[in-house]
Amino acid sequence: MAYLLAPYNSAMRLGMGFNSFTQQLCINDAVKTMNNQTATEKNLRPQYKKGEMESSTSQVVTWSAKFVDRISEVTDSMNISGSLEIKCDAIGGGGGASAHFIDSNKFKESDLNYFIQVKVTNEQLVAHDVTEFCPIADVSAADFTRVYGDSFISGFTEGGEFNALVSIKLKDRSKAKEIGGQLKIELDLKAASVKGTAEGSKKDLESSYEGETTISVSWTGGGDIKDESVTDWTFATLKAVAMEFPEHVMACPMRTNAILTKYTSLKSFHEKTLKGSPLDYENAGVYSSALLDAYMDFKVMWRNIQMAAWEVEQGQSYLVAKPNLPELSEMATEAQKHYTAQTARYQKLLTGPTAESETSSQIVPVTPLEDGSTVTQKVVKVESRGLLEAPLPPNPLKPYPATIFGLDKARRDCRFEMIKIVKEVDAVAHDPKVAIDPSRTWQYLSPAIFRVLLPSVHNLDAEKRAAAASEEARLKEENLAKTNQAIQNELTETKRKLADTEANLAQGAGPAGPEDGRSRGS
Structure with a gap:
């Protein structure tokens, strides 16, 4: 082993x-x-005995x-x-x-x-x-x-x-x-x-x-x-x-x-006569790695959104909204259904605990949001399963407006998705079966889907440089075309003059007339 x-x-x-x-x-x-x-x-190691230790x-x-x-x-x-x-x-x-x-x-x-x-x-x-x-x-x-x-x-x-x-x-x-x-x-x-x-x-x-x-x-x-x-x-x-x-x-x-x-x-x-036993985390490692990758993706996006907001505010960039794809509406409906079902399940446990589970509750705030507000929720302590928290609302899955307000909303939502991942880590720590539960979906939004919602950022300086480079390339191409055309015209003119010269030479080298014959005879 x-x-x-x-x-x-x-x-x-x-x-x-x-x-x-x-x-x-x-x-x-x-x-x-x-x-x-x-x-x-x-x-860990035996005590030193002179003459009896080997190294x-x-x-x-x-x-x-x-x-x-x-x-x-x-x-x-x-x-x-x-x-x-x-x-x-x-x-x-x-x-x-x-x-x-x-x-x-x-x-x-x-x-x-x-x-x-x-x-x-x-x-x-x-x-x-x-x-x-x-x-x-x-x-x-x-x-x-x-x-x-x-x-x-x-x-x-x-x-x-x-x-x-x-x-x-x-x-x-x-x-x-x-x-x-x-x-x-x-x-x-x-x-x-x-x-x-x-x-x-x-x-x-x-x-x-x-x-x-x-x-x-x-x-x-x-x-x-x-x-x-x-x-x-x-x-x-x-x-x-x-x-x-x-x-x-x-x-x-x-x-x-x-x-x-x-x-x-x-x-x-x-x-020993014990109450409870240690949890088995053997299958939680893969899920933990997936959570880490998603968390880091959101962290990078959060930083990029902040940079984009600063560039837009300074007039260095402008935004273009992403299209509202039909698939987003379908996913939003599915996510809302899941959230409703999870909320109902939580309320049921909150108001009517099962006979097998001894419960207690307390009011605690979750991690503060970026706008300074906090989401307060009730936490139920279920003895047989650890902590059970109220589900967090899903992202509405609508592309963010191409404005500074849209970026601010995206930044707060991005941070909220990171909070969801942190809470998912806590959920696995309290109940490792969460990591292998096939029905546990929509706990946080996929970073790839969240990226589809963000407006595209276009840097003005970069576009100017690209436009200047494109214009320079176009001018070079035009100049090259003009040069090639001039060479072609010159070549054509040279060929015409050469053809005229050859024709004149051909006429000058033709058969002699009668007068020429008499002149040579005399």
């Missing part, structure tokens, strides 16, 4: 409860040693280099839960998430994104004797996962991890495939040596295309992995550092991941 891993942070302790879906720390000492003692570092260093190194189209591909490779990234971004700032080095805007706007990863494991430190589950009295069944999580920290991995993301935004997108092939060869980690120097790399590839290149790097372990010769990240230096990273980790390892163990794998857990 493969280990379940989570990125390490300094607050982690042996035996601590952990939620593998949200990657949040839970209660301390959820699991203790067999003699009911708090787990310590001594449980050997071995490494497990995993190299990975690939093109990525979605941010979730990067976070999955780094063992980061998509729900953690969404929650950390929603509360503002990185929140300690390990993927904070990625610029989501650069990622989404780039034509090529190439991800390089080197994982080095020096050793796995597992506390095999931490097996005694320690329940707390009066923890209700509904609060089990919130208090304990679904697993506990049973060990750590030590080594290092190097991550780099190369994002390229090309001026000519038609060359994306060609540049991508060159990039894959240039950064091939399977090669035995680095091709050329940093200067050579710039000449070979980085100067062979017009565009913007962003290189983002993050590493754990290895100490100072760059020597004094590396003053800037280039393709060649990036590859050289990645190739040498395992040697640096051997000299300076760090804890990179926590090893998680499910409570259900403990004999002591099944022997």
